[in-house]
Amino acid sequence: MFALALRSLRKRAGGFAASFAALFLGAAIVMAFASMLDTSIRGNASGAAAETLTIMAAVVGSWGLILVVLAVSSTLALSVRQRAEEMALLKSIGATPAQLGRMVVGEAAVLAVAAWALGIVPGLLGGRALLAMLHDTGQVPAGIGYAFGPIAPAMGLGVTLVSAVAAAMIAVRRTARARVAESLADAAVGDARLGWKRIAGGIVCLLLGLDLAVITSTVLRDEGDAAMATAGQADIFAALGLALLAPWLIRRIAGALARPLGLLGVAGDLAVSTLLRRTGQMAAVVMPIILFSGIAAGTIYLQEIESDAIRAAGLLSTVEQKNIATLNFVVIGMILVFTAVMLVNTLLAATAYRRREFGQARLAGATPGQVVGAVALEGVLLTVIGLVCGAFAAAFTVVPFGIARAGTALPDLGPLTMAGVAAVAAALTMATALGAARRAVRVPAVEAVAV
Incomplete structure (x- = not known):
């Protein structure tokens, strides 16, 4: 099913564009803010400066996870509905709900890793701009230089991958378990x-x-x-x-x-x-x-x-x-x-x-x-x-x-x-x-x- 997921991504690149955009932007934002933890640790920040850097990373990281899950869930749900005929065909030749679930989750995981990798550079630049703003407002001493890694990439990958997998499981759960006729009806008008x-x-x-x-x-x-x-x-x-x-x-x-x-x-x-x-x-x-x-x-x-x-x-x-x-x-x-x-x-x-x-x-x-x-x-x-x-x-x-x-x-x-x-x-x-x-x-x- 993982090989099928890779082939599906190649054939339906346009259909996954919306989910990829959400994952890419989410990864870049999370890494930009998570780099404040790297900056705090490697810059030996203390007092109010350390608190500011830590709060920014923690607050945005936690809420960023929720927002990314919501965004990717909505786009993946649309993608799954659009593929009702494909899934119905797979069911008719013996595919189980678990196999369909692994296929969609595999697609989401590949998208997440690709989005994270491409989001590293924007995340690095965004974190640098964020620290410059904190320097300009006097909240972080100018002597504390910018640092990126290892916390920022790890947190970015974790949030992006967890968001994608959770969203995929939510999106595919009902479609994978439904009968073939129910899947086609759901694709036609949606589930009310x-x-x-x-x-x-x-x-x-x-x-x-x-x-x-x-x-x-x-x-x-x-x-x-x-x-x-x-x-x-x-x-x-x-x-x-x-x-x-x-x-x-x-x-x-x-x-x-x-x-x-x-x-x-x-x-x-x-x-x-x-x-x-x-x-x-x-x-x-x-x-x-x-x-x-x-x-x-x-x-x-x-x-x-x-x-x-x-x-x-x-x-x-x-x-x-x-x-x-x-x-x-x-x-x-x-x-x-x-x-x-x-x-x-x-x-x-x-x-x-x-x-x-x-x-x-x-x-x-x-x-x-x-x-x-x-x-x-x-x-x-x-x-x-x-x-x-x-x-x-x-x-x-x-x-x-x-x-x-x-x-x-x-x-x-x-x-x-x-x-x-x-x-x-x-x-x-x-x-x-x-x-x-x-x-x-x-x-x-x-x-x-x-x-």
Whole structure:
């Protein structure tokens, strides 16, 4: 099965591009931050400098693993669905679920190793730039030089390989065990059911976020840095919980909007039909929007509340507070880049896979403009769902931290931050979806259906 996995990678290089991009970027980011540990050890850093370098490596390494697993899971799940006929054929000639699982895991492992190897140089350059920023802000003495290895490459390989293998096991588990007919049906429209494990995971993440929010606003009130630590993680857990429950949210919202969207004609009907039938694929698109908007908005607002509280007290920012601010904004930057790539990759893979569906709709009488219009409506709905969920997740950080530091659950922060986050998310979603849809409908309908 491993030899078959290698042949599959060679034949389907384009189909694995999205997963490879996520693994490559994840490996580069993790190694860039993990090199701070190498720098700390080999540079004999001590005191605040050693703490800053260690925190940056630990925080980004742990959350980087989660983000990479989510990104690769969504793209690999699409890849597995696209290969339903291939897997059905393998089952019909005697392949067992375990063998199919080993094939997909083997493919993911090879991708992970290749992505890690190619990500070493970008990771090294990224780590050097990160240390230069810490030098410029005075958080790390200029005498501490940059070091890369052995911790950074080892951590990069570990995170990338574990992410890929875990994502592959999640993606292939149901398809490998399903009957041939079930696999083909799943490939045609996707699985509309939401498994109990995913539901439980979403609820647990939301409860963890709520627990951190309560601790922030009660036990850690007026505690400053400690409150920031708990509040900063609350929106991450909340965003993860909502992302896991995205299929349920999409079905409920699409069902509620079916009648008003039907008034828009063929495009509205096609959009509603797609959202109700392909909730799994649409949820993969909503996930990065929720993560990006929720975590970015929550962290930026958190830092604004802290800065306002320091100014109101007539104090100057300490080195430790500057460290925290720098870490917050660096994490935001990492999330911005990673979730943007995750969103674009997932949209491109999902839309390209629907070429046959678009061809069938055109043969049934829909015009290319109506097909593209339906994709545009889907993009608008998915963006709105993602942004609303993201704003709700950000509240898990903003409200409790506002109570803890500003004495109010609704601090006067203004709408500009959220508006900026929404604009970036909307631009990425619409530009990618419409661009991919236009390319797909350029193929003659008969040719698209025959693919």
